[in-house]
Amino acid sequence: GNSVTQMEGPVTLSEEAFLTINCTYTATGYPSLFWYVQYPGEGLQLLLKATKADDKGSNKGFEATYRKETTSFHLEKGSVQVSDSAVYFCALSGFPNAGKSTFGDGTTLTVKP
């Protein structure tokens, strides 16, 4: 079946540091890939997505590239801010479960001033 493995946390960085959160997946065919973010006391919200190989999703300074050859979708940001402190989830949606997403376990990021 489909699965998502993401980097274990927690991750603690200083403000303006470079962020990478690794995500690899197992799926049949060509899934869509997503990063969601969950701020304290809130539900998950879509951060970015990519729907085919070599696509780059980007939003709010975050980027991730769909790498089919390495089955990866790593999240990066060049300079994190305190307001980026949150839990980040990698996810995929693909065959045979269109309409149902498979989520990673989440990575907690804390950014210190």
Next chain:
Amino acid sequence: ETGVTQTPRHLVMGMTNKKSLKCEQHLGHNAMYWYKQSAKKPLELMFVYSLEERVENNSVPSRFSPECPNSSHLFLHLHTLQPEDSALYLCASSQEGYNEQFFGPGTRLTVL
């Protein structure tokens, strides 16, 4: 209202109570989901409704009973819960296909 709304946002109940969680989506989607999020545990998918028909029930105890009266509304009826059922319950919706899900803010449930 826009997006996905959930009520109540917080709920405290005793083990013998009966209560319901409500979710409403204003996005025109045709699939809705209930998730359970407990501290230090992965997100757990509980139920999936597609076109108002339940298509998945992930071995959830019968003390949780979902209801989807139409494509915009989803309920989770709760009765005789256990303390270990205390968690954040998230509702989500999506359009069928390989699409992203839109989440509500969740209901923080505490079972005493």
